Amino acid sequence: MSKPDKKQAILDTALTLFVSQGFYATSTASIAKQAGVATGTLFHHFPSKDELMNHLFLTIKQEFANEIQAQIKDSGDLKLDAEHLWCSAIQWAMDNPLKQEFFQQYSMSPSIAIEIREQAMNGILGFMGALLLQGQSQGLLAAYPLALMQDNCHGQYLAATRYFLDNPGKWQEPEHKTASFALFWNAMVQS
Amino acid sequence: MSKPDKKQAILDTALTLFVSQGFYATSTASIAKQAGVATGTLFHHFPSKDELMNHLFLTIKQEFANEIQAQIKDSGDLKLDAEHLWCSAIQWAMDNPLKQEFFQQYSMSPSIAIEIREQAMNGILGFMGALLLQGQSQGLLAAYPLALMQDNCHGQYLAATRYFLDNPGKWQEPEHKTASFALFWNAMVQS
Amino acid sequence: MSKPDKKQAILDTALTLFVSQGFYATSTASIAKQAGVATGTLFHHFPSKDELMNHLFLTIKQEFANEIQAQIKDSGDLKLDAEHLWCSAIQWAMDNPLKQEFFQQYSMSPSIAIEIREQAMNGILGFMGALLLQGQSQGLLAAYPLALMQDNCHGQYLAATRYFLDNPGKWQEPEHKTASFALFWNAMVQS
Amino acid sequence: MSKPDKKQAILDTALTLFVSQGFYATSTASIAKQAGVATGTLFHHFPSKDELMNHLFLTIKQEFANEIQAQIKDSGDLKLDAEHLWCSAIQWAMDNPLKQEFFQQYSMSPSIAIEIREQAMNGILGFMGALLLQGQSQGLLAAYPLALMQDNCHGQYLAATRYFLDNPGKWQEPEHKTASFALFWNAMVQS
DNA sequence: TATGAATGAGCATTCATTCAT
DNA sequence: TATGAATGAATGCTCATTCAT
Numbered sequence: 001m002s003k004p005d006k007k008q009a010i011l012d013t014a015l016t017l018f019v020s021q022g023f024y025a026t027s028t029a030s031i032a033k034q035a036g037v038a039t040g041t042l043f044h045h046f047p048s049k050d051e052l053m054n055h056l057f058l059t060i061k062q063e064f065a066n067e068i069q070a071q072i073k074d075s076g077d078l079k080l081d082a083e084h085l086w087c088s089a090i091q092w093a094m095d096n097p098l099k100q101e102f103f104q105q106y107s108m109s110p111s112i113a114i115e116i117r118e119q120a121m122n123g124i125l126g127f128m129g130a131l132l133l134q135g136q137s138q139g140l141l142a143a144y145p146l147a148l149m150q151d152n153c154h155g156q157y158l159a160a161t162r163y164f165l166d167n168p169g170k171w172q173e174p175e176h177k178t179a180s181f182a183l184f185w186n187a188m189v190q191s
Numbered sequence: 192m193s194k195p196d197k198k199q200a201i202l203d204t205a206l207t208l209f210v211s212q213g214f215y216a217t218s219t220a221s222i223a224k225q226a227g228v229a230t231g232t233l234f235h236h237f238p239s240k241d242e243l244m245n246h247l248f249l250t251i252k253q254e255f256a257n258e259i260q261a262q263i264k265d266s267g268d269l270k271l272d273a274e275h276l277w278c279s280a281i282q283w284a285m286d287n288p289l290k291q292e293f294f295q296q297y298s299m300s301p302s303i304a305i306e307i308r309e310q311a312m313n314g315i316l317g318f319m320g321a322l323l324l325q326g327q328s329q330g331l332l333a334a335y336p337l338a339l340m341q342d343n344c345h346g347q348y349l350a351a352t353r354y355f356l357d358n359p360g361k362w363q364e365p366e367h368k369t370a371s372f373a374l375f376w377n378a379m380v381q382s
Numbered sequence: 383m384s385k386p387d388k389k390q391a392i393l394d395t396a397l398t399l400f401v402s403q404g405f406y407a408t409s410t411a412s413i414a415k416q417a418g419v420a421t422g423t424l425f426h427h428f429p430s431k432d433e434l435m436n437h438l439f440l441t442i443k444q445e446f447a448n449e450i451q452a453q454i455k456d457s458g459d460l461k462l463d464a465e466h467l468w469c470s471a472i473q474w475a476m477d478n479p480l481k482q483e484f485f486q487q488y489s490m491s492p493s494i495a496i497e498i499r500e501q502a503m504n505g506i507l508g509f510m511g512a513l514l515l516q517g518q519s520q521g522l523l524a525a526y527p528l529a530l531m532q533d534n535c536h537g538q539y540l541a542a543t544r545y546f547l548d549n550p551g552k553w554q555e556p557e558h559k560t561a562s563f564a565l566f567w568n569a570m571v572q573s
Numbered sequence: 574m575s576k577p578d579k580k581q582a583i584l585d586t587a588l589t590l591f592v593s594q595g596f597y598a599t600s601t602a603s604i605a606k607q608a609g610v611a612t613g614t615l616f617h618h619f620p621s622k623d624e625l626m627n628h629l630f631l632t633i634k635q636e637f638a639n640e641i642q643a644q645i646k647d648s649g650d651l652k653l654d655a656e657h658l659w660c661s662a663i664q665w666a667m668d669n670p671l672k673q674e675f676f677q678q679y680s681m682s683p684s685i686a687i688e689i690r691e692q693a694m695n696g697i698l699g700f701m702g703a704l705l706l707q708g709q710s711q712g713l714l715a716a717y718p719l720a721l722m723q724d725n726c727h728g729q730y731l732a733a734t735r736y737f738l739d740n741p742g743k744w745q746e747p748e749h750k751t752a753s754f755a756l757f758w759n760a761m762v763q764s
Numbered sequence: 765t766a767t768g769a770a771t772g773a774g775c776a777t778t779c780a781t782t783c784a785t
Numbered sequence: 786t787a788t789g790a791a792t793g794a795a796t797g798c799t800c801a802t803t804c805a806t
Contacts, residue, residue: 022300025301029796029797038770040800048798049796049797049798109213110213110216148374152350152351158349163338175336183340184378186378186382189377220780229789230781230789235787388765388766403683409801410801421768421769422804423765425802426765426766430802431800491595491678492594492595492598524752527748530733538729539728542721542728552718568764601777602775610792612793613794614792614793617792618790622776
């Protein structure tokens with residue numbers, strides 16, 4: 001009955017359908033129907049299907065970035081802090097499997113304009129870059145080119161979440177959790 | 192000039208357009224037009240647009256797998272062999288940027304049926320798995336779960352090619368090339 | 383500032399937009415927005431978009447008819463009276479270019495129901511017919527069929543206003559003004 | 574069965590429906606249906622509804638211009654030649670009432686882009702202007718501004734055809750036919 | 765009287781696919 | 786094998802109109 005309900009219902013339904021069927025295979029009519037609103041209502045809230053997608057993408061990226069940034073600690077022990085961050089990030093993916101699947105599918109897809117994807121990336125890569133520099137200056141992390149390390153972090157994160165989403169339950173097993181962080185950390189650590 | 196040219200022209204054009212515009216934004220009519228054939232001709236060679244995509248995907252994955260497998264060496268020094276393989280794989284991506292971009296976009300995309308994607312993966316993951324097991328049995332690689340390591344390899348490869356395609360020229364710089372392999376190798380090595 | 387302002391704002395905006403974009407290309411939402419009112423407000427003052435158009439058409443036709451009828455003189459010299467009337471009619475068009483343009487576009491258009499258009503015509507053709515009969519009975523005007531002459535007057539008026547609206551400034555030149563009346567008058571005069 | 578049939582059927586149907594219902598009230602689906610073709614076929618032949626309209630407008634204007642120009646005579650007697658031309662033009666309207674009605678409705682309508690309307694006008698106004706100049710140089714026609722006279726001719730023609738189409742049968746009566754030309758000729762003649 | 769979110773029928777247009785030539 | 790006109794279901798989007806506030 002209250003106003004934001006309908007807009008939120010559209011966003012929730014769009015997320016579900018975009019992930020399960022793909023962006024192009026999901027008609028605006030089907031989103032509206034499943035969200036329980038009229039087709040016109042969707043276009044009352046979003047000027048186009050593309051804008052709905054962009055809104056979804058930016059909103060969820062922001063949600064993720066906020067969550068992660070709130071978990072940043074500075075205990076003095078960079079490795080412990082990194083492990084905490086790594087686990088928080090994967091935990092978010094496990095808690096929000098639909099949203100994580102959404103990223104897996106659309107982070108590289110032309111369904112979302114490249115500016116939007118880059119805009120979303122910057123929010124996260126910003127503080128990631130800062131942490132990497134800090135680790136390098138402490139002599140803990142190897143002095144590889146920063147952009148290469150950022151891409152590597154992102155790739156490893158996608159791979160790990162892919163693995164844990166495809167193998168539900170493994171994330172609860174300390175052996176797998178520890179191994180996933182070890183792969184991540186050892187890649188960058190100064191040997 | 193002879194007949195197979197038309198089929199190849201369709202495949203080449205489809206690859207270019209799927210990468211630059213996306214699968215759904217590319218009409219069969221536009222592929223035919225740019226390939227210099229009639230719309231009907233496309234459907235003489237491929238029963239449907241989806242089949243054309245599948246054919247493209249499997250063909251290119253196979254091409255990659257063949258190339259890589261041909262580069263496998265067994266010098267006795269696993270690290271040297273791994274570095275050779277890593278560089279060959281990235282070199283292929285640098286030599287075939289369009290095809291690599293195609294993988295980046297469609298390896299996770301619902302535009303290609305999941306069976307096809309898995310089928311294509313198996314060809315490569317097969318010998319990757321064998322190499323990883325070999326390294327573990329030699330005590331060189333850490334004893335992490337195999338599937339996790341495979342996903343990690345794949346993720347690091349996608350990240351590295353993403354980086355080198357986005358920063359052309361860096362691949363020629365030994366510092367970057369070495370760093371990319373170091374990230375990859377150190378992640379898995381027994382410490 | 384008071385209430386009737388909103389209704390008038392809607393009418394003024396509708397006139398401007400109907401002329402510049404056409405009836406169908408102008409949405410009620412755009413009229414409301416540009417008039418500074420809510421979409422619902424338009425429908426409080428006019429039961430439908432068609433009724434708004436009809437109201438506009440009849441109102442303006444009436445405004446024109448009133449103006450012209452007030453200018454009718456009976457000096458005894460029919461030619462002088464006719465010239466005065468002709469100039470008054472064109473002067474009205476020059477003073478109200480938007481409204482004249484509105485007639486040019488919608489006098490023949492199916493955007494306005496035919497009954498409405500005929501109803502509007504009668505108000506003007508009524509006294510035009512009386513003047514023509516008077517001229518014929520005095521032997522000054524040729525004895526052509528009345529309806530044909532009425533249509534001819536209307537056609538010449540539309541042509542003249544079209545010319546003077548398209549060539550602003552010409553109406554100030556006596557040569558053009560005189561010529562326009564000469565064309566009109568000589569067509570009908572008994573030779 | 575032959576190719577141009579379908580395209581022509583679409584044009585014929587569009588003309589009929591645009592005149593009877595108006596451009597915006599006529600859906601492309603209804604044109605296709607009544608023409609006996611699929612909706613896609615319409616768009617195979619015309620890139621858009623607007624282009625179909627433009628094509629129709631230019632084609633018919635050209636048809637009219639060709640017909641009229643073929644009737645131009647040079648007997649030495651300008652008045653006789655003018656009467657012949659006037660009667661030919663109205664005869665064309667009587668023979669093609671649908672097309673004439675189309676002009677009445679759309680010559681001033683924003684349904685057709687202004688460039689298209691002007692482009693169509695030029696074909697006809699060209700030789701009309703030449704004839705008027707010839708009459709003026711012979712001292713037969715009054716020396717009014719040329720553009721004003723052209724607009725006047727056009728306006729009188731629209732008025733006359735309006736009258737004869739609304740009153741079918743009158744065109745056969747010599748009295749009306751003669752009167753219509755007299756109005757036209759006397760307007761411009763040197764008195 | 766005024767608002768503006770909500771409605772849903774209707775529209776122009778696209779596009780994979782077919783098939784007669 | 787190759788063609789390209791024809792198909793028609795499906796889609797994104799518009800917009801006059803309603804109604805609870």
